[in-house]
Amino acid sequence: MTEVLLLGRRATREIVRYPEATIPTLFIPLFFLVVNIGQVSKTFPSTTPFLNGQGYVAFQLPVSLMFAVATATSGLALVTEIDLGYFDKLLVAPIRRSSIIFGRLTADLVRGIAASSLVLLVGIALGARIETGVPGAIVIVLLAAGFGVAYAGFGLLVALKTRNVQATQSSFLLFFPLLFLTPNFVPFDRLSPLMETLARINPVSYVIVGMRGLVIDGWNLGQIAAAVLVIVGLGAILTGLSLRVIAAYDR
Amino acid sequence: MPRPPAGEAAIAARSLRRTFKGGIEAVRDIDLAVAAGEVFGFLGPNGAGKTTTVRMLCTLLPPSAGSATVAGLDVVEHGAEVRRRIGVALQEIGLDPVQTGRELLELQCGLYGITGEAARDRTEELLELVGLTDAADRRTKTYSGGMKRRLDLATALVHSPEVLFLDEPTTGLDPASRLTIWDEVRRINAGGATVFLTTQYLEEADQLCDRLAIIDDGKIVAEGTPEQLKAEMGHDVVSVSVEGADVSATKAALTGLPGLERVVAEAGGLALYVEDGAGSIAEIVRLLERDQIRAGAISVARPSLDDVFLNATGRRLEGQDRAQQSADTPEVST
Numbered sequence: 001m002t003e004v005l006l007l008g009r010r011a012t013r014e015i016v017r018y019p020e021a022t023i024p025t026l027f028i029p030l031f032f033l034v035v036n037i038g039q040v041s042k043t044f045p046s047t048t049p050f051l052n053g054q055g056y057v058a059f060q061l062p063v064s065l066m067f068a069v070a071t072a073t074s075g076l077a078l079v080t081e082i083d084l085g086y087f088d089k090l091l092v093a094p095i096r097r098s099s100i101i102f103g104r105l106t107a108d109l110v111r112g113i114a115a116s117s118l119v120l121l122v123g124i125a126l127g128a129r130i131e132t133g134v135p136g137a138i139v140i141v142l143l144a145a146g147f148g149v150a151y152a153g154f155g156l157l158v159a160l161k162t163r164n165v166q167a168t169q170s171s172f173l174l175f176f177p178l179l180f181l182t183p184n185f186v187p188f189d190r191l192s193p194l195m196e197t198l199a200r201i202n203p204v205s206y207v208i209v210g211m212r213g214l215v216i217d218g219w220n221l222g223q224i225a226a227a228v229l230v231i232v233g234l235g236a237i238l239t240g241l242s243l244r245v246i247a248a249y250d251r
Numbered sequence: 252m253p254r255p256p257a258g259e260a261a262i263a264a265r266s267l268r269r270t271f272k273g274g275i276e277a278v279r280d281i282d283l284a285v286a287a288g289e290v291f292g293f294l295g296p297n298g299a300g301k302t303t304t305v306r307m308l309c310t311l312l313p314p315s316a317g318s319a320t321v322a323g324l325d326v327v328e329h330g331a332e333v334r335r336r337i338g339v340a341l342q343e344i345g346l347d348p349v350q351t352g353r354e355l356l357e358l359q360c361g362l363y364g365i366t367g368e369a370a371r372d373r374t375e376e377l378l379e380l381v382g383l384t385d386a387a388d389r390r391t392k393t394y395s396g397g398m399k400r401r402l403d404l405a406t407a408l409v410h411s412p413e414v415l416f417l418d419e420p421t422t423g424l425d426p427a428s429r430l431t432i433w434d435e436v437r438r439i440n441a442g443g444a445t446v447f448l449t450t451q452y453l454e455e456a457d458q459l460c461d462r463l464a465i466i467d468d469g470k471i472v473a474e475g476t477p478e479q480l481k482a483e484m485g486h487d488v489v490s491v492s493v494e495g496a497d498v499s500a501t502k503a504a505l506t507g508l509p510g511l512e513r514v515v516a517e518a519g520g521l522a523l524y525v526e527d528g529a530g531s532i533a534e535i536v537r538l539l540e541r542d543q544i545r546a547g548a549i550s551v552a553r554p555s556l557d558d559v560f561l562n563a564t565g566r567r568l569e570g571q572d573r574a575q576q577s578a579d580t581p582e583v584s585t
Contacts, residue, residue: 006361014349017390085343089406092309093362094335250312 003095007103012110014077021073022111029067029119036060037126040185050187052216054129061123062211063184065140066204068115069148070179072172074104075155079168082159097246101156101239108152112145119144128215136214139224146231147207151175153238160245178204203230261287261414261445262308266317269303277303279469280317285447285462287413290440292460293449294556296568300469301449302342305418308447309339322413335363338412338444342419344403348392352383352402355391356409363410377405381435397428404435415439417448421455433459453556453568463556465563472563477556484554484562486512487528489535492520492547504542508534517567520547528552 015022037057044056051059078100081087090100120137124130130137158171181198182205188196199205210227213220262285269278278300285291293301306312308321310330319326322336347355356377360370378384381401386394391402400420407415417436421429436459440446450456456463457477464474473480493501498516505514510526525531528551539546552558560568 002366003362006358010347010350010354010358013354014347017349081347084348085341085345086347087345088311088341088343089339089345089359090362091311092334092337092339092341093359094331094364095362250306 003099004102004106007090007099008106008110011074011077011104011107015073015107015111021076022115025071025073026068026115026118029064030122032067033057033060033064033119033123033126036063036185050190050216052131054216055127057123057126058128058215059212060184061120061128061215062140062144062208063179063182064119064123065116065144065211066147066179066208068119069112069144070151070172070175071111071148072155072158072168073111074108074152075157075159075168075171076165078104078156079159079163079165082163083165091249097249098243101153101242101246104156105149105152105239108149109145112148113141115148116141116144130215131218132214136219140211140214143207143211143224143227143231146228146235150231150235150238153235153242156242157238157245160242160249178202181205182208184208203234206230260284260320260323261289262291262319262321262447264304264308264317264319267304267307267314267319268316269300269307269312270315276469278307278314281466281469281471283319283464283471285445287445288440288443289461290436290446290448290459292456292463293447293466294451294453294456294463294560294568295449295466296451299466301451301466302418303469304466305339305341305416305447305449309337309416310334335410336413338407338410338415340400340403340407340415340417340420342422342449344399345406346391346394346399346403349390351388351390352378352394353387355402356405359406359409365409373409377408380408380438381405382431395428397424397431400424400428400432401435404432408439411442412444414445414447417446419449419451421450421452429455451568453560457556465556465560467560467564473559480556480559481554484524484558486524486526486554487531488552488554488558489523489525489528489531490520490548490550490552491523491535491539492549494519494545494547496544496546500542501539501544501546504538504544505535508538515561522558522561524558 037060041056044051046053046055091097120141155168155171159168162168181202183191183199188199191199206226207230210223213223262283264281264283266280266282267278268280270276281304293304295301303312307314308319308326310326310333313327321333324333326333350358353374356374357370360366360373365373378387381404383398383402386398391399394402404420421432424432436446436448448459460477462476464471466472491501498521502514502516502521505511505521505523508523508525508531510531511523513524515522532549532551535549557567
């Protein structure tokens with residue numbers, strides 16, 4: 001555990017010292033938030049049934065939160081470390097290899113909490129109201145950060161498998177279809193039948209729906225449980241695969 | 252500092268082999284025995300198999316065949332325990348550029364179970380040892396190559412390892428930094444650590460190593476103390492600079508030289524292996540004049556490790572300057 005905390009602290013320090021790696025990942029979700037609201041706020045006024053009296057910003061906020069936390073930053077940091085040779089230094093230290101992965105994920109948790117808090121505050125500043133209040137806001141931040149941690153496993157996996165900076169960088173693009181094959185602009189029942197089917201089988205949808213419920217509708221334990229299940233499942237699969245790859249790294 | 256029991260090899264390898272994808276045999280069935288407390292050199296050109304051997308001994312790479320023990324422990328069966336007992340500074344300097352020197356050393360201490368005040372004290376001690384106290388709070392990306400290498404060496408020492416692996420520790424360094432690293436290696440070894448050092452620099456092997464092995468194309472082609480290896484050559488080396496003359500004609504002219512054991516053509520000249528180098532110079536000059544060959548400088552040297560390498564592999568080590576190695580030997584111009 002000490003190793004994880006030591007490596008996590010190092011990785012977190014890296015985030016603070018390299019703001020240029022984090023700022024672009026925040027610019028995109030905030031940009032989408034503002035642009036999407038600007039484009040469709042007249043189409044979906046606050047009288048729209050699924051907005052429950054709120055502006056469209058409340059509906060879009062969870063999507064921006066997902067964008068803010070789903071990054072390849074950890075994967076990029078890891079592949080850079082492989083490239084520079086520091087990764088070998090860690091491998092030859094008497095630590096569990098898994099702590100290298102968990103150290104990175106610890107930093108992802110910190111980054112996820114910071115990034116989602118910022119986006120949430122911007123959303124509130126743009127007019128969103130969190131129906132579930134401060135406790136709900138905390139749960140939203142934790143869900144978003146949790147998804148960020150789960151998704152980071154993908155970047156780590158690509159970094160370890162390819163050992164290539166470009167491949168790891170572009171792995172982030174794979175998230176786009178997952179984010180758009182969801183009820184990101186309108187609820188499930190407003191999507192075309194094909195899109196609805198795809199959205200319903202896309203697990204990312206349920207994380208968005210879970211967070212959106214907390215913003216717009218109030219406490220819905222079923223939705224929250226579904227979001228948690230997806231996050232835990234995705235995290236278990238991606239982190240599990242990363243752990244397998246690092247355990248077999250050059251072995 | 253702990254050591255393996257007297258008489259036990261700090262490093263031993265038996266028929267160690269590593270084959271990479273595509274059937275590339277990087278290391279071919281090598282045997283090694285490094286005694287506790289030795290500085291053992293592993294000399295060879297780029298691509299000879301030095302780094303692959305080090306990576307296997309450090310548990311970073313599994314052998315394809317054969318076995319190896321470090322500090323008495325099998326590197327495959329007891330990898331975790333081996334890692335606790337070794338320090339490693341790999342050829343590629345393993346530093347995190349975002350951290351300061353002090354942060355990296357304290358982190359490294361933590362990874363070896365040294366925490367709190369003990370970690371801070373050990374960090375101070377090591378910073379002083381490698382002369383980086385003043386730069387301790389600067390990020391390592393601002394360090395010069397020599398400073399990075401010294402910090403990398405310090406990170407390998409946090410836990411006072413029994414066996415220290417240094418993979419080309421001075422490659423790319425300026426002469427002053429190289430001497431500093433040599434001093435550190437001597438000091439570490441004087442403290443009791445066994446040092447396994449790979450290098451492609453003959454002078455480094457000659458200066459630092461108690462014993463050495465020459466590796467070429469994945470195989471060990473010679474092994475012994477530097478003095479033994481040179482003594483086994485049993486002759487002097489006369490270098491004849493050919494300059495504008497025809498190499499084949501020069502070689503032909505000198506084949507009748509008394510006491511000549513071997514002639515090797517090399518870049519810009521010939522290396523003549525003779526029983527009595529100094530006594531042969533007059534005859535060499537005479538033979539060249541007889542055939543009206545206008546050669547350049549002639550120098551005589553005792554056999555160097557490069558000659559040992561040449562003898563074992565049929566070629567010289569890359570990037571070595573023979574003239575530098577025999578700078579203090581007599582030279583005659585024709």
